[in-house]
Amino acid sequence: MCAPVGHTATEQAGPGGLTATEHRLDNGLRLVLSEDHLNPVAAVCLWYDVGSRYEVKGRTGLAHLFEHLMFQGSAQVKGNGHFELVQGAGGSLNGTTSFERTNYFETMPAHQLELALWLEADRMGSLLAALDEESLENQRDVVKNERRQHYDNVPYGTAFERMIALAYPEGHPYHHIPIGSMADLDAVTLDDARAFFRANYAPDNAVLAVVGDIDPEQTRRWAEKYFGSIPSHGGKVPPRDGTLPDIIGAELRVEIREEVPARALMAIYRMPRDGTRECDAAELALTVLGEGTSSRLYNRLVRRDRTAITAGFGLMRLAGAPSLGLLDVKASARAEIPQIEAAVDEELARLRTEAPGAEEMERAQALTEREWLDRLATVAGRADELCRYAVLFGDPQLAFTAVNRILGVTAEEVRAVAAARLRPDNRAVLAYEPVTSEDTAAPAGDQASAAEENDKRDGARQ
């Protein structure tokens, strides 16, 4: 049975009067519902509390490869039936895997909502009835090609993977990125996949959000009908602890000589965890420094010094480990890395010592608010945010108030987080020096120790 829990009594209206209710089935599945009748569409989003941080040594990439297997059929859905049925109903769908979660989503014409719920329930409850060696072998090849396409065959494609491996030490659950290594992908067995499903795919390890042109009572009945009999798992193994000191302690640095088209300076700074006020302050600090075309770094490097073609600095929020500040500067043809780095350091030092002025705060807040309006502008975007706050912070309602928390941050708090975190001793740096193909045969310093991985967004998609 469904029983309302938590915050339904203190339902808060978000931007545009958005609200959500939360319910829990007896098997532990959390259900979040949010009505919006402006368009005849409904989004279904299912977050499983499992991501690459759960993977063990020798099996990197398993969570994402498994996500692919979720599209290969279940007891009542043959082969590619999941894709065929959703698309044939006028829906769109996909799944993605990040460090901290795996999500599956369908956006449907409203009258096809029930089909999406039926499909998600079928694979949650009966995937192993269909999972076989042939699917595994096929999707292993597909994922290896995904890795080649997005990481290995692209200039700077492995930068993120290398920086992550530097910033999170060996053995840390975030030391590798979700795509995994080729060797580990090769090593996955059918038994690994089955064990992964049994350990992580269960109603009590998931949040289901349904947003849009829905009848909440009817949707609850459908959720109960299709998901209600799936046994809960119980005894979930918590993720390995991702706690690290606030500061790396000394700059980590790798010079990379590779066949890339331009010099580049990239870095990861260790930032406060998501869910803290310091993390919200960090978002504004990085917006002041590196978002848009009038940020401090853009004005300095691209407009005035003219040493860079692009200059960006953004925040990747993480809840189970320190978040990441990602710096990415592509150099102009004549510029050298040391002059760029000196300018970056000057700009960081300025923010560490002096709070941003009112106009800069206004700009950072306006851009942040805009980003939230974009995220919440579609039913799918809203469903994903509701799942995020439910899975990572236990309360979906936080999605509607997130932007207000960021807007409440003061200029002094922005300065303080910069002083605490945006320091040379708190970064892992990659400096790219282009070489021609003949040069690459020569040993290229010590970068071989870095693992491989790269995705500026939060995961690998189906």
Next chain:
Amino acid sequence: MTDAAVTMDFHPQPPPGQAKPWAFPVPGRGALGNGLTVLHCHRPGQQVVAVQICLDMPLDVEPDGLDGIAAIMMSALAEGTSKHTAEEFAAEMERCGATLEASADYPGARVSLEVPVSRLPKALDLLAEALHTPTFPSSEIERLVRNRLDEIPLEMANPGRRAAKQLAQELFPASARLSRPRGGTEDTVAPIDAAGVRAFYQAHVRPGRATAVIVGDLTGVDLDTVLAGTLGGWTGDAAKPVPMLPVTPAGTGRVVIVDRPGAVQTQLLIGRTGPDRHDRVWPALVLGTYCLGGTLTSRLDQVLREEKGYTYGVRAAQRVLRSPAPHAAGRAMGVSVLAISGSVDTASTGPALDDLWKVLRKLAAEGLTETERDTAVQNLVGSAPLKYERAASVARTLAEQVEQHLPDNYQAQLYARLAETSTTEATTAVIAAFPVNRLLTILVGDTSQIKAPVQALGIGDVEVVTG
């Protein structure tokens, strides 16, 4: 839980409920005193308003030897105005929470503004300033030119971009603007200067040759007053018609390899030219192309991805490059590129192309099935309400209609026509679009690994280029 034992209760697949009506919005149309055409569309709930300014300025109008001047001029609109320096202008826009992008494409140029509705008047004021009183400071033009020169090698390092450049070069004669990159090459960008940019602006940017598309939740917005006080102040000469040179597409069945020693994948781009949206075959072409390669369950990915694992995904699609008004003189000048694209691991290049051609031959021999056609229609038509949730998506499609000289109800009509298109029509269209003996194949990959297996396929003579 024991192994594969399933303990849940199963239910039959549920039938759909009652579909609710939805139609692609037909915009309101008007004009300002300065000649600017306005299309507006109220989309409840869409707090971020999308504005598209379409300039009737196809790339054909660029002066000889200065390919890329349109793109530089469009970017420079925001880099200094009568009231603001480049830095001030960008900061003012971003304090509105606005994003502004400018681009120049073969059919026309565009400025795209997205801004929360609460700051729409302020952002439109800035936009009007950029369109009406850009100053094109020499120093900013120099910076944009240098930046563009630095960007070209970055773009060409991307295998997909490199393949697209080669395809255009092979499909069209060198004299046609369509054969050359939108943003120009090193040789044509280097000589661009502020004087040239100013002259180009004077010749081509004026309200009488522009359309403003405005989409979003306009509740409480007095659009007429806001527009009169902003874009209404933009002045310029009366519009002059844009001449358009005829293009005779070249191209027969052959293969060009762009050599990338050591590449772990081969980028494929296989295509030829096709008609524009004015052509009656368009809905059948859309439908047939979707069945061939629109999604993971289409014919190409069924084999290349889901059966063989050669790729993360291969897609077939069409892109309109030029689309003059249907009653313009020499009407047959509309042109699109129809192409299959994707990447496969280097070792699988030969087998993947072999399978790809087998898919095309089977399609040509047997045609599409009724089920395939029905599923495609249900997806293409059924997914429209979700595809057009955002104001920006609606604005983009309306802007494309303007740019391609299509009627305001084109997209709405397209859905009706897709639903009427038969399996036979879709089959005929897609077979004509991808004839196995007349496809141009661009491969960006490691020649030493792929040339021999590709030659062995007999899909055309193989030429190797570098760079």
